[in-house]
Amino acid sequence: MLKLKKKINNTFTEELPADLIENNETRQVVEAAFSYVNPVKPKNPKLIHVSNEVAESVGISKEETQSEKFLNIFSGNSVLENTKPYAMAYAGHQFGNWAGQLGDGRAITLFEATHDNKNTMFQLKGAGKTPYSRRGDGLAVLRSSIREHLCSEAMFNLGVPTTRSLALFTSGDMVLRDILYNGNADYEKGAIVCRTAPSFIRFGNFELFASREDTKNLQLLADYTIKHHYPEIKSKGKEKYLKFFETVADKTREMIVHWQRVGFVHGVMNTDNMSIHGITIDYGPYGWLEDYNPNWTPNTTDNEHKRYRFGNQPQVAQWNLLQLANALFPLIEEVKPLEKILNDFPIKYESDYIDMMHNKLGFQNSNDDTKNCIYLLTENLQLTETDMTIFFRNISQVSKEDTVEIAFEKIKDAFYTLEEAKNVIYDTWMYWLILYINQLQKENQSDSDRKKAMNLVNPKYVLRNYMAQLAIDDAENEDYNLLNELYEMLLKPYDEQPQFEKWFAKRPDWAKNKVGCSALSCSS
Known part of the structure; x- marks a missing residue:
């Protein structure tokens, strides 16, 4: 029996306005931070991998992860007692263009729970349609779910701020997807990831209210976020919101420096994919630099303009922060202090980048x-x-x-x-x-001390795209051994781990242009 029900603490739904309409019809949702919606029951859910480290960190025992109740709740097959799942409302800029209302189109938050004085949101990705699904079905497929599950944990163990992944399930359903958006749709195995974070609040949550001139709810959201996630901010009035923006800018910059340190390319740095916690969120067409190419992007949708290429990530982060500043402006009503924070961003980034490279080079x-x-x-x-x-x-x-x-x-x-x-x-x-x-x-420093220090910031193992694709290929045939092997290796990416030495190797020739290895689409 899961003990989580004793720790439920749904601050987001208790303190922010709900959508008054409770159905899953796609629509514009106004004056609301979220919509209540239940996950779609999967046909035949099966647990294929669980992160025991994440489970332990949120107060779930190893024994509980093997229970039927764990399977049912975290696959979306049943709803935990005294909880009410929901999808968040937010807007955003996609590839530099205003997209209007977006929201959780294939994500459903189950609940929040507190363990060791730390509050965590539990969210299912691929759990079915919501009011924000637009033309989508709200489902996810096995390949993208494996990539998110493995990468979340790989990033955490690399020391990169990130959401976590508790568990990965197959749904037993077949999902129709056009992997390259070229008219060749086909059915794939469905899957569900249960991911965790302090919250899933994004820049786009603020953009939605600001775009509709809903200052009342904009302020409610800002006050809620500061109260629960930045309680160290003690300022009052406009200074409070300015300090909030500065803190988010600092955390975002720190995250980007870590991305550049390990060679990670997000691929879809839209404002709706930017967390106010400065953590990596929404693992879609991400990738790892194999050959050092600042112009590389893993996103096929971005092939022409390469907006989200590796070398442009700091500039995009600053541009996204500008959009957040615009959204918060009605609460601050002063341009100059916001401009100063934005103008300081590249200066601070350059200093942090140089420090990071000093560490990488010893x-x-x-x-x-x-x-x-x-x-x-x-x-x-x-x-x-x-x-x-x-x-x-x-x-x-x-x-x-x-x-x-x-x-x-x-x-x-x-x-x-x-x-x-x-x-x-x-x-x-x-x-x-x-x-x-x-x-x-x-x-x-002695050579040995320098080497030891360098090996703490230069990983030996990263989740190369071809490695994830090999695990996906096996998993499609219900062979999860490689998935388990990669997961175990990625728990200690800075250690030598001689048993995994074969993965300390360059990308094989066959993977250079293979779909899933060199480039990916946003299809899930």
């Missing part, structure tokens, strides 16, 4: 020479296909006493085409390695 000192070394490196990494994860992991093996030739041998495994790196590019790398080794010789 520099304790910071000066013009180290900064020059960083900027030259990011140029070098683009001269020929160079695996980002392998390069930064292996550069820690370079010692102060190495010759540049020895140092090159230690990083050469990162090059996809070694022959290219041995021609003109070789001289460029030799020059950079001279600068790098010279800098190491100025550092006080």
Whole structure:
């Protein structure tokens, strides 16, 4: 018997206005923060993976995760006693364009629960139609659900702020999807992910009320968010909302720095996919940089303009914060303090980015020479296909006493085409390695201490797209061994884990242009 019912604490629905209409018909919802809606009962739900770490963190025992009640509640097959599921209302800018009302089109929040003085929202993704589903069915398929489940936990263990994933279920239903939006729709296995977060409030929640000039509910939402999620803000009046915006901007910047550190590309940085907690949310067509290419985006919908490419993520974050500032303006009514926070964003980001790169390269000192070394490196990494994860992991093996030739041998495994790196590019790398080794010789740290510190910020294992696709292919045949293996490996991405050494490798040739490995659509 789940003990959660003793800890239910539904602050969002108790303190914010509800949609007065209680049906699942797609419509414009006004003067409401959410709509009550029950999940669709899956045909034959089966638990295929659970994160025991997440379960423990929210007060669910390992034994309880194997119970029938856990299966039923977190697959949407039944509703926990004394709770009332709902979908959130929000708006947003998609690919830079105002999209109006959006909302939880395939997500349904079950309830909030408190454990160890921490309040958590439990939300199902793929649990059926809501008033915000527009032309969709509100369901999700196995491939996208596996990707979200694995990536949520991979990101958490990499130290990147993120939502978590409690459990992954197959629904027993078949779901019609056009994976590349090219007219070739087909049925796929349905699935449901139960994800958790302090809340699922997004920039778009504020944009919705502001766009409708509903200042009353805009203020209610802001006051609620500050009260429950930023209680450290003690300011009053306009200063309170300004401090809230500044805090969200800081947390967003910190998140983006982490993305750039590990080579993560979100793929759909619309304002409705930006959390007010500064956590990564909505794992759709995401990807991991394999070759270091700042212009790469995993999103097929973004192929032409590449708005959400790796190198543009800090700029998009600032643009999204501008939209949040516009939404909060009716509560602040002063432009200059908002502009200052926005203008400070790239300055603070650049400082944080340099600090992060110093850590990745093992520099304790910071000066013009180290900064020059960083900027030259990011140029070098683009001269020929160079695996980002392998390069930064292996550069820690370079010692102060190495010759540049020895140092090159230690990083050469990162090059996809070694022959290219041995021609003109070789001289460029030799020059950079001279600068790098010279800098190491100025550092006080020993080689072993530096390597240890570098290996705490440069992961050995990340969830490469081809790895997730292999797990998906097996899971389609009800073989979940690889899913389990990847999950176990990603629990400790900075450890050597020799039993998983085969995954410390460059992307295989077959995966370079394969659907699901090189690029993905928003189809779920």
